[in-house]
Amino acid sequence: MINTPLAERMRPISLNDYIGQEHLAGENGIIKRSIDSGKVPSLILWGPPGTGKTTLAQIIANTLKRPFHSLSAINSGVKDIRDAIDIARKQNFFNNPNPILFIDEIHRFSKSQQDSLLNAVEKGIVTLIGATTENPSFEVIPALLSRCQVYVLESLDKEDLIKIITQSIANDEYLKTKTIKIESYDSLIRISGGDARKLLNALEICIDQFQENEEIKINDEIVQKAIQNNLARYDKSGEQHYDIISAFIKSIRGSDPNATVYYLARMIEGGEDIEFICRRMMISASEDIGLANPNAMLIAASCFQAIRAVGLPEARIILSQAAIYLAISPKSNSAYAAIKEAQSEVRNTGDLPIPLELRNAPTKLMKSLGYGEGYKYAHDYENNFVSLNYLPDGLTNINYYKPGDNNYENKIALQLKQLWSDKYNF
Numbered sequence: 437m438i439n440t441p442l443a444e445r446m447r448p449i450s451l452n453d454y455i456g457q458e459h460l461a462g463e464n465g466i467i468k469r470s471i472d473s474g475k476v477p478s479l480i481l482w483g484p485p486g487t488g489k490t491t492l493a494q495i496i497a498n499t500l501k502r503p504f505h506s507l508s509a510i511n512s513g514v515k516d517i518r519d520a521i522d523i524a525r526k527q528n529f530f531n532n533p534n535p536i537l538f539i540d541e542i543h544r545f546s547k548s549q550q551d552s553l554l555n556a557v558e559k560g561i562v563t564l565i566g567a568t569t570e571n572p573s574f575e576v577i578p579a580l581l582s583r584c585q586v587y588v589l590e591s592l593d594k595e596d597l598i599k600i601i602t603q604s605i606a607n608d609e610y611l612k613t614k615t616i617k618i619e620s621y622d623s624l625i626r627i628s629g630g631d632a633r634k635l636l637n638a639l640e641i642c643i644d645q646f647q648e649n650e651e652i653k654i655n656d657e658i659v660q661k662a663i664q665n666n667l668a669r670y671d672k673s674g675e676q677h678y679d680i681i682s683a684f685i686k687s688i689r690g691s692d693p694n695a696t697v698y699y700l701a702r703m704i705e706g707g708e709d710i711e712f713i714c715r716r717m718m719i720s721a722s723e724d725i726g727l728a729n730p731n732a733m734l735i736a737a738s739c740f741q742a743i744r745a746v747g748l749p750e751a752r753i754i755l756s757q758a759a760i761y762l763a764i765s766p767k768s769n770s771a772y773a774a775i776k777e778a779q780s781e782v783r784n785t786g787d788l789p790i791p792l793e794l795r796n797a798p799t800k801l802m803k804s805l806g807y808g809e810g811y812k813y814a815h816d817y818e819n820n821f822v823s824l825n826y827l828p829d830g831l832t833n834i835n836y837y838k839p840g841d842n843n844y845e846n847k848i849a850l851q852l853k854q855l856w857s858d859k860y861n862f
Contacts, residue, residue, distance in 0.1 A: 441636075441637065441640065442604060442608065442611075442636045442637070442639065442640040443632070443633045443636040443637055443640075445608055445609075445610075446600075446603070446604045446607070446608060446636060447491050447494070448491055448495065449494070449495065449498055450495060450498070450499065451468060451471070451495055451499070453603075454488065454491065454492070454495060455488075455592070455596050455599050455600055455603070455632075456487065456488060456590075456592045456593075456596040456632075457487070457488055457492070457589050457590065459590075460492070460587055460589065461488075461492065466587065467492065467496070467587065471495075471496060471499050471500065474500060476496055476500065476563060477563070477584070477585050478557050478562075478563050478564040478565070478583055478584045478585070479564075479565055479566075479584050479585040479586070479587055480542070480565075480566045480567075480568060480572050480576060480581070480584045480585070480586045480587070481493065481565065481566065481567045481568070481587055481589055482568050482569075482570075482571070482572055482586060482587070482588050482589065483569070483588060483589025483590060483591075484569060484589070484590075484591050484629075484630060484631065485569055485631050485633065485634075486592075486628075486630070486631030486632045486633035486634055486635070487589040487590065487591060487592060487630070487631070487632065488589060488632065489540075489567035489589060490538070490540060490567060492589075493536065493538045493565040493567065494538075496536065496565065497536045497538075500533060501533070502533050502534070502535055502536045502563070503524070503527050503535035503536070504535065504536050504538065505520045505523065505524060505535055505536070505537050505538065505562075506537075506538045506539075506540070507520060507537070507538070507539050507540070508539075508540045508541060509539060509540065509541040509542055509543070509544035509545045509549075510540075510541060510544060512539075512549075513549065514548060514549055514552050517549060517552045517553060518552060520537055520562075521537070521553075521556045521561060521562060523535075524537060524556070524561055524562045525556075525561050528561060534560055534561060534562055534563055535562055535563070536562065536563050536564075536565055537553075537556075537562040537563070537564050537565070538565045538566075538567070539553075539564065539565070539566045539567070540567050541567065541568065541569070542566035542567065542568050542575075542576065543568040543569070543570040543572070543575035543576065547577055550576065550577045550580050551577065551579070551580075553580060554579055554580060554583070557580070557583050557584070558583060564583075564584060566584070571678075572586055590630075591629070591630025591631070592628075592630045592631075592632055592635075593630070594621075594625055596632075597621070597624075597625050597628055597630070597632070597635055598621055598625075600632055600635060600636065601618060601621065601624065601635070601636075601639060604636060604639065605618075611643070614643070614652055615651045615652060616643065616652045616654070617651070617652065617653050617654070618654045619653055619654060619655040620654070620655045620656045622656055623655075623656040623659035623660055623663075624638055624639060624642075624654070624659055627659065627663055638659065638662075638663055639654070641662050641663060642654050642658055642659055642662045642663075645658065645661075645662050677708070680699055680702050680703055680706075680708075681699075681703070681708075681712075681713070681716055683695070683699045684696060684699035684700060684703065684713075684716070684759075685716060685719075685720050685724075687699060687763065688717075688720050688724060688759065688762045688763045689720065689724040689767065691763055691764065691765075691767065692763060693759075693760045693763040693764055696759050696760065696762075696763040697756055697759060697760065700713070700752075700755060700756060700759050704748075704752050704755070710743050710748065710751055710752075710755060711740070711743070711744070713755060714736065714739055714740040714743060714755070714758075715740070717736045717739065717740075717755075717758060717759060717762060718733065718736040718737060718740065720736075720762055721733040721735070721736040721762060722771055722772065723769060723771075723772045724762075724767055724768075724769060724772075725762060725765045725766070725767055725768065726768045726769060726770055726771040726772065726840070727768055727770055727771055727839070727840070727844060727845050727848065728765065728766040728767055728768035728840055728842040728843075728844055728845060729765040729766055729844065730844070732761065732762055732765050735758050735761050735762070736758055736762065738758075739754055739755065739757075739758035742754045743755060766842045766843070766844070767840075767842075768839075768840030768842055768845055769840070770837060770838055770839055770840045770845060771837075773836075773838065774836040774837040774838070775836075777836045778836045781831070781834070781836070785830070785831075788828035788829070788830065788831065789828055789829070790828060791825060791826070791827075791828060791829070792806045792807060792808070792809060792810070793808060793809060793810040793811040793812075793824070794808075794811065794826065795807040795808060796808070811824075812824055819855075821855055823856070832859075833859055835859075839852070
């Protein structure tokens with residue numbers, strides 16, 4: 437029995453064996469050219485799990501014959517970082533190449549932990565290689581980010597994954613002693629989600645279902661039986677979290693109910709917080725639908741209350757109903773555009789004086805200063821309306837709200853024109 441997992445046994449030690457990431461490690465890739473020149477900068481490798489970040493860091497160190505120190509942000513603190521830097525400093529003499537300090541999941545480091553790296557990186561005591569599944573723009577402090585190149589790794593495609601399986605069966609010391617026939621790659625590739633580690637773990641589980649001298653045939657049925665509880669890869673705190681909710685909202689905005697329900701299903705199957713989904717739907721109900729269908733906000737808010745009362749699994753039906761309703765609703769971003777423009781005005785002009793007639797006058801002094809003087813109570817007039825300048829001086833005849841072109845807001849536009857014939861001219 438082999439104790440080391442197949443994924444670890446098959447970890448490449450040179451770029452010749454490295455599969456995927458052609459834009460980085462291929463013949464004309466930026467990292468390949470850096471290795472060939474012998475000058476590799478501090479860098480951040482950003483990509484999904486199982487795409488070769490750790491392997492690439494080790495290959496760089498092996499090829500350039502650099503000392504390699506590895507820390508995991510999960511169980512390392514500032515002291516561990518300082519100890520690693522001290523060791524690196526002692527190795528950095530007589531023109532020896534500076535060591536590589538590899539930090540896995542660097543996004544998990546706090547600001548103070550990341551700060552402790554700055555001096556060593558800036559002075560070249562170490563070449564930092566950080567690996568992250570999170571967007572470094574949000575998770576790595578600007579001072580450290582400015583000292584590193586950021587390279588993006590992509591999920592492995594079908595061709596790459598098949599190469600990994602074929603190479604493993606042909607080259608692994610244990611597997612090449614067996615008779616293995618892959619009748620179908622589809623289920624293995626689907627389960628992997630572009631993750632080489634997950635792919636090889638699944639392959640190894642399938643192979644282990646067979647007896648020692650038995651001919652091994654891998655097909656979709658074998659894979660599905662061996663891998664019982666596979667769910668689509670979904671990191672609730674990572675990049676997938678943001679990518680899928682973004683696709684969900686954009687599908688609502690784009691009035692595509694099919695795509696909307698698909699991404700909703702991805703989130704539900706991945707274990708996403710259903711209240712988070714509902715909060716984003718309420719935002720979309722105002723930002724993307726708004727006054728074209730004011731009921732959309734009521735539906736989204738009702739959905740939030742209902743899923744809290746019901747819970748999963750039935751809450752998925754309520755979410756589906758609300759999401760489809762939002763997707764098929766007419767769209768208008770007029771409310772979003774209005775507040776955005778008004779906020780810009782406030783930032784540009786500051787705290788302009790409120791017209792005296794609109795000010796509250798709870799004391800005699802305030803009344804003597806003219807607070808509230810000249811104010812006309814709208815309900816005292818016909819149609820509950822009276823023309824009055826409600827904006828500060830200098831902001832008259834400004835239209836932040838511009839009705840969208842839809843049935844509901846066309847009625848609003850007509851009403852505003854009738855009330856404010858001198859102001860609203862859409």
